Structure formats: structure tokens, C-alpha cells
Amino acid sequence: MGKKFQRPRGTRDILPVEQKYFKYVQNIFETVAEEAGFQKITTPTFEDSKLFVRGVGKEAEVTKDMYVFKDKSGNSLALRPEGTAPIVRAYLEDGMQSLPQPVSLYYLSNFFRYERPQAGRYRELWQFGLEVIGDKSPLVDANIIATVWRMYKKLNLTDISIQVNSIGCSVCRPKYVKLLKKYYSGKLTKVCADCKKRYKVNPLRLLDCKNDKCLEIQKEAPQIINNLCSACHDHFKTVLEYVDELEIDYELNPKIVRGLDYYTGTVFEVWNAKEGAQNSLGGGGRYDLLVELLGGSKTPAMGFGVGVDRTIEEMEKEEIEFEQKKNVNIFVAQLGNKARKKCFKLLNDLLDAGIGAEARFDKGGIGDQLKTASKLGVEYTLLIGQREAFDGTVIIKDMASGNQEIFPYEKVVKVIAKRLRSA
Ligand code: HAM
Numbered sequence: 001m002g003k004k005f006q007r008p009r010g011t012r013d014i015l016p017v018e019q020k021y022f023k024y025v026q027n028i029f030e031t032v033a034e035e036a037g038f039q040k041i042t043t044p045t046f047e048d049s050k051l052f053v054r055g056v057g058k059e060a061e062v063t064k065d066m067y068v069f070k071d072k073s074g075n076s077l078a079l080r081p082e083g084t085a086p087i088v089r090a091y092l093e094d095g096m097q098s099l100p101q102p103v104s105l106y107y108l109s110n111f112f113r114y115e116r117p118q119a120g121r122y123r124e125l126w127q128f129g130l131e132v133i134g135d136k137s138p139l140v141d142a143n144i145i146a147t148v149w150r151m152y153k154k155l156n157l158t159d160i161s162i163q164v165n166s167i168g169c170s171v172c173r174p175k176y177v178k179l180l181k182k183y184y185s186g187k188l189t190k191v192c193a194d195c196k197k198r199y200k201v202n203p204l205r206l207l208d209c210k211n212d213k214c215l216e217i218q219k220e221a222p223q224i225i226n227n228l229c230s231a232c233h234d235h236f237k238t239v240l241e242y243v244d245e246l247e248i249d250y251e252l253n254p255k256i257v258r259g260l261d262y263y264t265g266t267v268f269e270v271w272n273a274k275e276g277a278q279n280s281l282g283g284g285g286r287y288d289l290l291v292e293l294l295g296g297s298k299t300p301a302m303g304f305g306v307g308v309d310r311t312i313e314e315m316e317k318e319e320i321e322f323e324q325k326k327n328v329n330i331f332v333a334q335l336g337n338k339a340r341k342k343c344f345k346l347l348n349d350l351l352d353a354g355i356g357a358e359a360r361f362d363k364g365g366i367g368d369q370l371k372t373a374s375k376l377g378v379e380y381t382l383l384i385g386q387r388e389a390f391d392g393t394v395i396i397k398d399m400a401s402g403n404q405e406i407f408p409y410e411k412v413v414k415v416i417a418k419r420l421r422s423a
Pocket of ligand 1 (some may be wrong): 081082083084113115120121122123124125126127129130131259261279280281282283284285302304305306307308309310420
């Protein structure tokens with residue numbers, strides 16, 4: 001007996017039954033993005049770990065969950081926990097600053113986070129992301145929200161809600177954080193252990209704690225939206241005015257503060273309307289300081305990441321149906337050694353002509369092969385027995401009616417192509 005292997009905890013095999021959802025979602029997301037002028041980018045699965053570790057003492061939650069390792073040369077590398085920093089790294093390294101701005105990119109990639117696995121939370125996850133680098137206009141924010149909304153509409157996922165907030169800039173946020181800390185300072189004995197840490201390390205995250213005691217305290221906390229500087233206030237107001245033009249279902253939510261460290265101004269998340277904050281479907285926002293932080297010139301940017309795993313789970317939950325193109329419509333069956341060789345050739349002639357076909361060469365009996373053909377649900381079975389092999393002919397069996405016709409071998413591929421086209 002060989003050793004029994006198991007996939008690593010928190011990872012999963014995406015089996016063929018789920019691949020059809022994956023392919024469908026990918027196709028819709030990519031089409032919507034490309035029609036809106038986004039271009040695809042693929043970056044390496046691992047990067048210099050320093051790319052993700054920024055802001056001394058203020059580690060983003062994603063950083064502490066990173067898979068970090070040393071390669072044989074002693075370089076410290078990280079399996080990417082998210083896509084925004086790598087895209088900004090590529091923007092700078094590959095000279096995209098000199099392209100006409102903004103640069104609009106999309107990606108579909110796997111990411112790695114050493115999180116505690118649970119329903120909808122994996123250690124290897126898939127995200128579809130959009131990034132627009134080099135444009136500070138509020139229209140970019142509104143346009144990304146509109147693009148995400150369109151992606152979900154095209155999937156027929158209607159049970160979603162978009163939660164929007166602004167978390168200010170380097171001018172107004174520190175002032176607000178002071179106010180927030182002042183509000184919490186007398187209440188620290190009443191908050192959970194995590195919030196005690198958040199108070200010191202990342203006070204904004206006090207606002208999205210889900211602990212019952214903390215929820216109660218959050219109710220009266222000052223809101224950033226009332227404490228924005230005039231530039232942030234005007235920017236956010238314009239974003240909302242543009243989003244209003246499009247009749248998008250959104251809610252202003254002062255608790256949306258996001259888990260990553262680079263956000264400034266507009267932030268938003270996509271939720272299942274019933275389940276709320278638990279397992280958000282996607283999230284994003286502006287990150288106007290990140291390009292500079294990674295060594296570039298001052299460059300505004302905005303982006304979004306959709307969890308593909310969670311989107312597919314949502315489609316399964318809402319029982320979203322979609323049509324799938326059937327790839328295999330022909331089965332090739334054979335009887336006898338000579339026929340087997342001819343069938344092998346016929347199968348490859350069909351595939352060369354772009355006609356999906358299958359055969360089972362190890363199944364002896366014609367009855368067994370026809371059963372397989374029925375199970376596959378093909379429209380036609382092509383049969384070559386000893387007699388047809390000798391005559392140079394092929395029987396075309398229409399699986400629905402059971403009718404059989406004989407054609408010369410040379411004509412069969414053309415006849416089938418024509419029948420499938422007119423079907
Ligand atoms: P994020 O909120 O960390 O943002 O992740 C975006 C989405 O990825 C989440 O809303 C969720 O659907 C999915 N996701 C995250 N972690 C997991 C997990 N462990 N298992 C399953 N799904 C997960 C970002 O990563 C930002 N880079 C998004 C962004 C792009 N912001 C600006 N541009």
C-alpha cells in the first residue's frame with residue numbers, strides 16, 4: 001500500500017463539477033473588464049516578502065498570515081497574500097508610468113493566507129481583481145463600483161449589496177483616529193482582547209469587530225464620515241453622486257474600514273445582502289499612497305478584488321443556472337482490430353476538424369460502447385465494424401432517433417460537421 005496523501009489544510013481541489021462555474025465566472029469577469037478597457041496582467045506567485053511588509057509596528061492583518069520562506073540563495077520570499085502590491089511593483093518595474101495614464105489592469109490569480117480555515121475561508125484562494133493606477137478623479141472610484149456591480153448583474157447574482165465608506169487621507173484620518181481613541185479610552189475594560197490590541201496597533205479596526213460587547217460600544221463611536229477634510233468630503237460626495245446616476249444598490253456604512261494597510265479615501269465591500277459582513281464577496285478602495293510607498297512618484301490609484309471561491313459558492317446557494325456549451329457530441333465505436341485502427345484515425349480526423357469526439361478503446365463489446373455513448377449524451381455515434389473496415393465505410397447512428405446510415409469514410413467528417421452546424 002502506498003502512502004496516503006492529503007491536501008494541505010485550508011486548500012481544496014477544484015473538481016470538474018466546479019470548474020464549469022469557474023470557467024463561466026472567469027469568462028464573465030474578463031469580458032466585463034475587457035469591454036471597460038482593462039488589460040490582463042499576471043505576476044509571479046511569489047515575491048520579495050518585503051513588498052508586503054510595510055509600516056513599522058502597523059502590520060496589516062494580511063502580513064501576519066503570510067507564507068514566508070527562504071530560497072536556496074537565502075532570499076526571503078512570500079507566497080503572494082494579495083494582488084495590489086505586486087501590481088504596483090510591476091507598474092513601477094515594467095515602466096508603466098510612461099504609458100498614457102491611467103493604466104487599467106485586471107488579474108485572476110491564486111493567493112495564499114495562513115488563516116484559520118472555515119466555510120468560505122481558504123489558505124489558497126482565488127481572486128479576480130481590477131486596478132486603475134494614475135487617475136485621482138472620483139469618476140474612477142464610481143466606475144470601479146459600476147464595473148463590479150455589472151459583473152454581478154451579468155452573473156444574475158442579485159442578492160448582493162455594496163457597502164461604501166471613506167476612511168479619509170493623511171490629513172484627516174490621524175485627527176479622526178485621535179477622536180476615536182479618546183472615545184474608546186474610557187471603555188477599554190469593556191472591549192474584547194483583540195480590540196485592546198487594535199486600540200494600540202490599528203484603531204480603525206475597532207469599528208469592524210463583530211464581538212457583541214464591542215458592537216454595543218461601536219454604536220456611539222464618532223464616525224469618520226463626519227470628520228473628513230474638505231478634499232476627502234468633496235471627493236466622496238462626487239463618487240456617490242455618480243454612483244447614484246446608475247441606480248446601484250449601495251449603502252453608506254461607517255464600519256467599512258478594510259483589513260489592508262494601504263487604503264485612503266473611498267473604500268467598499270460587496271456583501272451577500274442577507275449574510276452581511278460575514279465572508280464578504282469582495283472588497284477594494286483607493287490607495288493613493290502605495291505607489292509612492294513602493295518607490296514611485298506620487299500616483300493615485302484605486303482597485304477591487306472579488307473572491308472567486310465565494311462568488312461560486314454564492315451562485316450555488318442562489319441556484320444560478322447557466323448554459324454550457326457541450327464540447328463532445330460524437331462517440332466513435334469499433335469492433336475488431338482492423339476497425340480499431342480506422343476508428344483511431346477517424347477520432348483524430350474529427351478532432352483535427354474541431355469536432356469534439358470520444359472513444360473507449362479498451363471496451364470490447366459494441367453494446368458496452370453504445371452504453372458509454374448514451375451516458376455521454378452524444379448526438380451521434382460513428383461505428384466501424386469488421387465489414388465497414390473492409391468496405392471503407394462508416395455507420396452514422398443518430399442517438400435520438402436510433403436511425404443508422406452508411407457513408408464512405410472520406411465523407412463522414414464533412415457530413416457530421418454539417419449536421420452539427422445545422423443542429
Ligand atoms: P481583501 O478584502 O483582502 O482585498 O480580499 C478580497 C476578497 O477576496 C474578499 O472579499 C474575499 O471574497 C476573498 N478572500 C479573502 N481572503 C479569503 C480567504 N481566506 N478565503 C476565501 N476568499 C478570500 C484584497 O485582497 C485587495 N487586494 C483588494 C483590492 C484590490 N484593493 C484594491 N485593489
